[in-house]
Amino acid sequence: MIGAVLTGMVVILALWGAIKTPYDPMAMDGAAKFSGISLRHPMGCDQFGRDIFSRVIVGVRETMLISASVVLIGTFFGTIIGTITGYFGGWLDEIIMRLNDAVLAFPSVLLALVIIGIFNSGKYQLILALGIAFIPSFARIVRGEVLKIRNLDYIQSVKLYGASDFRIILVHILPNLKTVLMSSVLIGFNNAVLAEAGMSYLGMGVQPPNPSLGRMLSEAQAFIFTSPLTAIFPGIIIVIMILGFSLLGDRVGKKS
Amino acid sequence: MKYVLKKLLTMIITLLAVSILVFFAFSLIPGNPAISRLGTEATQESIDALTHEMGLDRPVMVRFGEWVTGILRGDFGMSYSYNQPVMKLLSQKLGTTILLSLMAILLTVLLAFPLGIYMARNSDSKLDIALTTINQIIMAIPSFFSGILLTLIFGVTLKVFTPGAFVSYKTNFMGCLGYLFFPALSIALPKVTMVSKLLKDTALSEANKDYVRTAYSRGNRTKAVFYNHVLKNAMIPVITFLGMTFADIIAGSIIVEQVFSVPGMGRILLTSISGRDYPVVEAIILILAAFVVVSNLVVDLLYHKFDPRIHV
Amino acid sequence: MKRFKAVSTALLILATMAIALCGCKGDKTEDSSSSITIGIPQDLEDSLDPHKAVAAGTKEILFNIFEGLVKADSKGDLIPAVAESYIISEDGKTFTFTLRSGVKFHDGTDVTADDVLFCIAKNADASNGEPLISAFSNIDEYKVDGNNIVISLKEADPDFLQYMTMAIIPKANDKADTNPIGTGPYKYVSRSAQENIILKAFDQYWGEKAYISDVTLKICANADSIVMDLLGGSIDFFARITSAQVAQLQNADFEILEGTMNLVQAMYLNNDFEPFKDVRVRQALCYAVDQKEIIDICFDGKGSPVGSSMFPAFGKYYIEETNDVYNTDIDKAKELLTEAGYPDGFSFSISVPSNYQPHIDTAQVIVEQLKKIGVDAKISLIEWDSWLSDVYVGRNYEATVVGVDASSMTARAMLERFDSESSKNFVNFKSEKYDELIRKAIASTDDEEKTKLYKECEWVLTNEAANVYVQDLAEFVAIRKNYTGYEFYPIYVMDIAKIKPAK
Secondary structure (H helix, E strand, O other), X not given: OHHHHHHHHHHHHHHHHHHOOOOOOOOOOHHHOOXXXXXXXXXXXXXXXXXXXXXXXXXXXXXXXXXXXXXXXHHHHHHHHHHHHHHHOHHHHHHHHHHHHHHHOOOHHHHHHHHHHHHOOOHHHHHHHHHHHHHHHHHHHHHHHHHHHHOOHHHHHHHHOOOOHHHHHHHHHHHHHHHHHHHHHHHHHHHHHHHHHHHHHOOOOOOOOOOOHHHXXXXXXXXXXXXXXXXXXXXXXXXXXXXXXXHHHHHHHHHO | OHHHHHHHHHHHHHHHHHHHHHHHXXXXXXXXXXXXXXXXXXXXXXXXXXXXXXXXXXXXXXXXXXXXXXXXOOOOOEOOOOOOEHHHHHHHHHHHHHHHHHHHHHHHHHHHHHHHHHHHHOOOOHHHHHHHHHHHHHHOOOHHHHHHHHHHHHHHHOOOOOOOOOOOOOOOHHHHHHHHHHHHHHHHHHHHHHHHHXXXXXXXXXXXXXXXXXXXXXXXXXXXXXXXXXXXXXXXHHHHHHHHHHHHHHHHHHHHHXXXXXXXXXXXXXXXXXXXXXXXXXXXHXXXXXXXXXXXXXXXXXXXXXXXXXXX | OHHHHHHHHHHHHHHHHHHHHHOOOXXXXXXXXXXXXXXXXXXXXXXXXXXXXXXXXXXXXXXXXXXXXXEEOOOOOEEEXXXXXXXXXXXXXXXXXXXXXXXXXXXXXXXXXXXXXXXXXXXXXXXXXXXXXXXXHHEEEEEEXXXXXXXXXXXXXXXXXXXXXXXXXXXXXXXXXXXXXXXXXXXXXXXXXXXXXXXXXXXXXXXXXXXXXXXXXXXXXXXXXXXXXXXXXXOOEEEEEOHHHHHHOOOOOEEEEEEEOOXXXXXXXXXXXXXXXXXXXXXXXXXXXXXXXXXXXXXXXXXXXXXXXXXXXXXXXXXXXXXXXXXXXXXXXXXXXXXXXXXXXXXXXXXXXXXXXXXXXXXXXXXXXXHOOOOEEEEEEEOHHHHHHHHHHOOOOXXXXXXXXXXXXXXXXXXXXXOOOOOOOOOOOOOHHXXXXXXXXXXXXXXXXXXXXXXXXXXXXXXXXXXXXXXXXXXXEEEEOOEEOOOOOOOOOOOHHHOEEOO
C-alpha cells in the first residue's frame, strides 16, 4: 500500500514535470540565490536562484525516463539471451556466455565511461551505455533460472509429450521467470537510478543546465555545508522513488 | 577436476575477448594522445613528430600484436603521460583498489548474511519490518552520497579519521585498512541491503515450496530444514548475485575513491581516459576485468558445489 | 546458536576494524612548521622538463624548482636570478648576462656557462619546425665571454628579456622529463602518479632560502572534496578555490586571500561558424550577455569584467573602456540579429571543459541570457583533452567558454594568437587590419609605439566582437592559519618559497 502511494506520488510528479512546472526550471534569479523554503519556492532555490521544486519535478521525469529505458534495454535483451542460451545450451551457449562474461567483466561504470569516451557525454549516450552494461547481468540471472527450470521433471515430461521448444519456452519457462525477473527488474531499476547518479557525479549524462536527480545531487554536494537544502530535496525524492518501487515490488512478489 | 579445467579454459578465452574489446575500443576513441600531451602550445609539426615518436602512426594490428606479446611478458608498455612503465605506475594503486574492493566484499558478506538470515527466520516480526525499512532507505542512497555523508559525520564532525589523509599499505598496513574502512563501508552499504533482501526473498519463496512443507509435515525440526534445505537452495541466486556484485563493487570503488581521495586505480583511470593515455587505460581495464573474471570463476565453482544439478 | 555465533563474530570483526581506524588518526598536523601539504587540481601530466611543460598548472609548480637567468618577482618585474646582472646595449640588440657565482644545481654541481648555452640552443632549435620559444628565432648569435653570456638579436625586441626566464637546467641531465634538476628554492624528491609530488627545500640555494622544508603537493582531482580535505586537515593550502567553496570555509581555521587569476574568461566564438561569420551576430551576443549578472550570480560579485583579450594585471596594456562598448541592450541585440537575417534567432552549442566549474557556471548563465534574444544555446560538457584536440587544435566547435592566460608578461602572449595566420588562432578571427597592427606591434622596437599598437589591436577585437568577453576571474586562496606569507603574482605561478610558519 505504502509502495503504491509513494510510487504514485513520484509518477504524478513525473507527469506534472512533463506538462507544466511552477517556474521555468532553468530561469535564474540572482536575488533568490540559496533562498530557503518559502511559499513562492516550496523547496528553496539553488546556487543560480533557480526554483528547486521545478527542477526536482523535471529531474524526476528525466531520471525515471533514463532508468526505465536502461532497465527496458537490459531486461529485453537479457531475457532473450538468457532464455536461449540457458534452454538450448551447447556451443551457442558457450560463445554467447563467453562474450557475455567478457562484457560483464567490465564494471558497468567502466563500460559506460568507454562508450561515453567514444560518443561524448549526453542523455542518450548514457542510456545506451548503461543499457548495454545492464544486459549481461540480466542474461546471467535468467540463464541460471532457465537452467534450473529446464531440468525440472514436469518440463521433461512436457517434452516427452512432444511439445515444441518454442512452446515450452513461451508457455512453461517464461511465466516461471516472473518472480526472478520481477525482483531483478526492481533491483535493476534501483541500480539504474543509482548508476545515473554515479555517472552524473563523474560529470557524464544529463548536460547542464538540464536537471536530473543525480545531476542535482552532485551539483549540490559542493554546497552541502552551507546550503544543505539543495541536496536534501533531490536526495529525499531519490529515496522515495526507490523505496516506492521496492515496496511495490515486494507486494507484487508476494502475490504471485 | 575436468570441470575446473574447463572453467579455467573458458576464463582464458574470456580474458582474450576482453583484451580484444579493450584494445579496439580505445583505437576508436576520437582524439590524438599526442595533442593531449602537447597541450595548448601544440603546432602541427610538433604533433606529427610526437605521434611518430609514440608509434601511433603505425597500423593498428601491428600495435595490437606488440601489445599482446608485451602483456604475456608482463609488460604493459609505457605510459604516454608519465614516461614510465605502466606496471611501475600502477603497482601500488592496484594493491590499494584490490584491498578496498576486498574489504567491501568482506563487509558485504559479513553484514548481509546474518542480516538476511535473521530477516528470513523472523519474517514479519517488528524488528524485521524495521530492518527492511532501514534497508530499503539505505539502498536508495547512492554510494558517493553515503560516502559524502560518512565523511561529513565521521571525518569532519567526529574527527574519527582525516578525510584525504590516506596512508599507503606499504608504510602502515593497519592505518591503511583503517582509512579504507569508510570507503569500503560506503561501497558495501547498498550491496548489503540488496544481498540481504535477496537472501530473505529467496529463502521465503523456497520455504513455501512443496518439499519444504512435506519436510515440515513429517515433523522435521524447523531449524534443520531451514539450514539444510531452504538456505542451501536460496544460496544459488544469492551467490550469482554476489558474483555479479564484484564488478559493481569495483565500479563503486572507482567513484568512491573520488569521494575519499583514495589514490587507487579509479583516479588514474579517469585521468588516463581523458588524457588518452591508452596503455594505462588498457592495462587497468584488463587487470580489473581479470579480477572480475577470476572471482566469477570462484562463484561458478561455489555454484557447482551448492547445486550439483548445474553442469555447464 | 551457530548462526548467532556468526553474527557476533561479524560484529567483533567490525568492532576491531573500527578500533584499528581510530588508532590511525592523522598525526601530520603536529610538525606543521617544517612541512606543508598543498592541494593542486591536477597532476603534472605533460612533462617535468621545464622547456617542454605547457600546462599552466604544471608551470606554476615548476616555478619553484627552476629559474632562468632572470625571474619574475611578485610585482611582475624581472629580477636577476642565475645571472647576477645584465646589460642591454643601447640599440636594444645585444644582451650581456653575467653569471652569478656559486649558483648550484640541486645535484650539487655548479651552474656553468655551458649549461646556459645548452638551454638556449635547445629552445632555439628549429629543426622540428618552430623553435620551443618562437621569439628565439630572432637570435642572431650567442656566445660565452669569460663569465658572461652575450646574446645578439637580429632585430631589437623590448620584450626579449621576458624570454630569459627560460629555466636553466644541467646539460648533463639526460632524464629531464622524469628527474627534474634545477636551481630553484625547492628540489624535486619523488612523485606518485595522480597522488602526490614531494619537494624539499634546497639548502644550497643562492638566494633567500625557503622557509618550509618539506612540501607535499597532493593532487585533489575532485573539486567537490577540496573543502572536506581542507576542513578535515589533510591539506593546508589550496589556491584558486571558488567563492562557493570560500563560503563553506567561513569560521574555519583558514585565512582566505583574494587576488585575480590573470586570464581572460570569455565565450570564445568560432568565427568560421555560419552565424558567427557576421560581425552583427557576434555584436548581438555581446549586447545580450550581461557580464555583471554572470559575476553576481556565479561569483558573488567578485571578478573584473573585461572587454577585450587583456586583463587588468597587465597595467599599461589594459584598456578599461573596452568594457563599456557592449552594455547590455536586448533591443539593440535583437535589432542586430534581424539586420543579420536571424530575426527568430538561431541555435548553437557551447563546448565547455568539464573539469572547470567556473566556466560551466558561466556558460549556464549565458544560455539563460541568450534566450532573451531568441538564441538557443546548448551546453556540451567535454573532457579537457577533447577540448584540446577538437576545439583548440581541430577548431571543430561552435563556441566555448574558457579562460586564456598569458604564458609570459608580454602583450604579445595575449594578442599574437588572433593573427589570422597564427597556429594558435583557435577562434578563426580574421581581420586584415588586425594582422597589420599586430605584426607592426611585434616588430616595433620602440616601447611607446609598441604599446600604442597593441592597444589598437585590443580595440579591433572589441569592435569586431571577436569573442563575447566576460571577466578576469577572482582567485581565492585558502591557507591554514598556521602559515602566512603567501604572495600573489600577476602571472600564473604559485610561489611556495614565500610561505612561512605563522608567528
